[in-house]
Amino acid sequence: MATPAAPRDRWFGPLLLRLHFYAAILVAPFILISAASGALYALTPQLEQQVYAQELTAPSEGPPLPLAEQVAAAQAYVGEGEGESEGAVVTAVRPAPEVGDTTRVMYADGSLGEGESRAIMLDPATAEIRGDLTVYGTSGSLPLRTWVDQLHRNLHLGEVGRLYSELSASWLGVIALAGLGLWIRRARRARRGRRARDLLLPDLRARGYRRTLSLHSSAGAWVLLGALFLSATGITWSQYGGGNIGTIRAAFGFTTAAVSTELPQEMTDDAADTSGKGDMDGMEGMTGKDAGEHVEHEAHHEAPAAGGAESAGPADAAAAPGADLGQIDRVVAAGRSANIDTGLVEIRPPADAGSAWVVEEIQRSYPTKVDAIAIDGGTLEVVDRTDFAEADLAAKLTRWGIDLHMGSMFGLVNQIVLFVIASAVVAMIIWGYLMWWQRRPTRGGSGPGKPPRRGALRRAPWWGAALVVLAAAGIGLMLPLMGASLAAFVIIDTIVGRLRR
Numbered sequence: 001m002a003t004p005a006a007p008r009d010r011w012f013g014p015l016l017l018r019l020h021f022y023a024a025i026l027v028a029p030f031i032l033i034s035a036a037s038g039a040l041y042a043l044t045p046q047l048e049q050q051v052y053a054q055e056l057t058a059p060s061e062g063p064p065l066p067l068a069e070q071v072a073a074a075q076a077y078v079g080e081g082e083g084e085s086e087g088a089v090v091t092a093v094r095p096a097p098e099v100g101d102t103t104r105v106m107y108a109d110g111s112l113g114e115g116e117s118r119a120i121m122l123d124p125a126t127a128e129i130r131g132d133l134t135v136y137g138t139s140g141s142l143p144l145r146t147w148v149d150q151l152h153r154n155l156h157l158g159e160v161g162r163l164y165s166e167l168s169a170s171w172l173g174v175i176a177l178a179g180l181g182l183w184i185r186r187a188r189r190a191r192r193g194r195r196a197r198d199l200l201l202p203d204l205r206a207r208g209y210r211r212t213l214s215l216h217s218s219a220g221a222w223v224l225l226g227a228l229f230l231s232a233t234g235i236t237w238s239q240y241g242g243g244n245i246g247t248i249r250a251a252f253g254f255t256t257a258a259v260s261t262e263l264p265q266e267m268t269d270d271a272a273d274t275s276g277k278g279d280m281d282g283m284e285g286m287t288g289k290d291a292g293e294h295v296e297h298e299a300h301h302e303a304p305a306a307g308g309a310e311s312a313g314p315a316d317a318a319a320a321p322g323a324d325l326g327q328i329d330r331v332v333a334a335g336r337s338a339n340i341d342t343g344l345v346e347i348r349p350p351a352d353a354g355s356a357w358v359v360e361e362i363q364r365s366y367p368t369k370v371d372a373i374a375i376d377g378g379t380l381e382v383v384d385r386t387d388f389a390e391a392d393l394a395a396k397l398t399r400w401g402i403d404l405h406m407g408s409m410f411g412l413v414n415q416i417v418l419f420v421i422a423s424a425v426v427a428m429i430i431w432g433y434l435m436w437w438q439r440r441p442t443r444g445g446s447g448p449g450k451p452p453r454r455g456a457l458r459r460a461p462w463w464g465a466a467l468v469v470l471a472a473a474g475i476g477l478m479l480p481l482m483g484a485s486l487a488a489f490v491i492i493d494t495i496v497g498r499l500r501r
Contacts, residue, residue, distance in 0.1 A: 011464065013185050015456040020178040022489055025436070027171040028429045034168040035429070037152035038230070039422035042407050042415045044145040052142050055121045055131025058102045064124035067095060067103075067347075068326045073127035074105035074120040075325075090325060090349055091117055094140065094362070095332075096124040097343045106135065116146075138362070139406075153237070162239050163481060169234030170241060170482035172425075174475075176227040179220045186217065209438040216431040219424050226421035233405040236398070241479040254394030259372040260384040261355040323349040327377060334380040335359030335373045339387060342369040356383050364408040368399060454493075 049056060064070075071093060078088040094104040102121040109118040112134055119140070121131040136146040147156075154161030187199050200221050203214040220227075235241045249255055332340075332347060344363040350356055356374040363369035374384040388396070403409035407418050457465055476483020 011456045011460040016178045016181040018456060020175060020182060023171055023175050024432050027167060030164050030168040031172055032426060032429045034165060035422045035425040037148060039419050041148045041152055042419040044148055048142050048145055051144050055133055056102055058100055058123035060123050060125035061099055062125040065127055067093060067328045070103050070122055070124060070127050071105055071325050071328060073122055077120060077129050078107060093347045102130050166238035166241060166481050167485060169231050169238060170479045173228050173231030176224055180224055183217055183221055209435060212431050212435050212438060216428050219428050223421050223424040227425060233401040240481055244478055249394060254392055256391060256395040257386045259358060259374045259386045261358060261374050263354050263356055263376055263383060325349060330380060331357045331375050332359060334375050338373050338382050339371050340373055350377060364403045365411055366409050
């Protein structure tokens with residue numbers, strides 16, 4: 001005799017199944033593209049090392065030249081290429097982080113896209129030009145990684161394409177949670193003697209639909225937390241949902257402080273009187289190695305659309321045409337004496353006469369090093385600073401979430417975990433469609449190939465229906481694109497249901 005279904009399972013289980021079914025069928029193609037491109041992105045650091053070996057490696061092993069000489073060599077190269085050196089405006093310099101790496105001197109270029117810069121790579125020991133490439137954003141990603149990044153981010157369709165990734169990130173978490181509910185339901189209904197942990201491993205002895213279901217559900221159980229993490233962090237980059245998250249963070253004061261480059265008025269006046277030459281006692285003749293310069297790389301997306309933790313990229317603010325790049329070594333030394341203690345740094349010249357130099361750490365691996373110092377070029381005094389250690393917990397979690405999502409926080413291990421999670425999501429989507437095919441309606445199946453019976457919400461108690469409606473409304477307000485698509489699902493489903501009567 002069949003055991004009667006529990007009251008809650010009369011409506012909640014079927015509701016989860018219907019949500020999981022329709023969302024997976026209609027949104028899964030977007031998630032598939034996002035997961036596949038994300039898996040490819042996780043491999044790009046190693047691919048870049050192979051594809052751009054010429055540009056990224058320096059054959060000389062001697063001591064590095066002063067940064068000023070390296071910048072001058074890049075200026076001469078760019079000037080020759082453009083016909084006039086005055087047209088080449090330096091936006092940032094990233095000294096070679098280790099022996100065998102190249103220095104990057106980055107320039108604003110009006111012919112490039114938003115967030116892109118022209119990077120001259122050179123051997124720090126000889127100032128030999130090793131490459132001339134376009135780099136993207138604060139990560140400084142090279143063309144290959146940028147191409148994969150933009151595919152993952154917007155399908156190379158610009159701002160309109162970002163809607164796809166927002167839809168994908170928003171629904172991934174909902175589908176994962178609905179799948180968890182179904183997994184728990186299946187475990188509770190399992191025959192006596194079968195333990196829940198048996199559902200963590202696929203039943204390879206089964207055939208057909210049952211084998212596919214076992215593969216799909218067991219893989220989902222293993223990557224659930226990873227999928228939820230990627231969904232939550234991916235939303236921070238989204239156009240609408242990310243904007244709402246930024247608004248909430250700002251309302252509670254959970255924002256990341258940005259270093260101010262504005263010089264006090266008296267410093268600006270003094271700089272004008274001294275023509276930018278400050279007190280250099282004890283710093284004359286200091287080489288780039290003595291000052292401790294050393295670049296990094298991270299990539300993927302730029303800063304979250306709103307409320308993110310990234311600083312402005314080098315392409316966002318060009319140096320003032322009259323900036324004295326010859327004092328860059330002394331500026332770096334001043335930053336080192338303050339709080340810049342990692343080899344991975346970026347130096348940004350002042351944007352105008354009233355602005356300071358910025359020396360910023362760009363080490364995204366753990367422990368995170370992203371302190372920034374603003375330095376007056378005339379006096380070499382620190383006029384502002386931001387220290388990651390003093391940031392609030394929300395800002396730190398945002399920073400760490402971004403770096404984990406991008407695979408930069410724990411290096412190769414982080415990349416492997418991301419690749420496995422993304423590949424598992426791809427496999428689960430394929431298995432999901434295979435289950436539909438194996439139990440498709442034309443064969444009279446009653447499983448997932450056929451949409452679960454309508455009316456689950458009507459069978460719910462009043463409080464259950466109220467909770468579902470409130471949850472849907474809250475999610476819709478927080479994630480507008482997901483809310484709109486959910487409303488579209490309900491309307492279409494209602495129309496189809498009436499037409500079939």
